[in-house]
Amino acid sequence: MVLLQLDPFLNELTSMFEKSKEKGSVWVTLKRSTLKSKLQKRKQSSSGESMEYRCLIRATDAKKTISTSVGAKDHQRFQASYATILKAHMTALKKRERKDRKKSTEAEKKEGTSTTKTKKL
16 A cells, blocks of 8 residues: 655545545545554553554545555644635536425325414413
8 A cells, every 4th residue: 555645645635536526436535543463552552652643645536546555743724725625626526415394294284284383372
């Protein structure tokens, strides 16, 4: 697995979103990781040292997979950049179809059943 630096990862992620704008999907996964093998983890935990956890981020569009690792000190900057990219590329989402409340209440009144409740005094 090849880990990219933060800025190249964000640039590649932007290009993935651009390519999949008309058709396709981009999957992004975030996972807590130490980036060490199980043997190294056991040795470190037995010696009493604390582990430094990082955030492993992977993105794929079914053709290409990219990944990066973010430490605690870079997390705020990465999260702000990631949120900006997501907001910019949410335009391809379909609008949710909503029922018009006025039309549904008028139809119920014509049928003779009303969903409104009256208070007892």
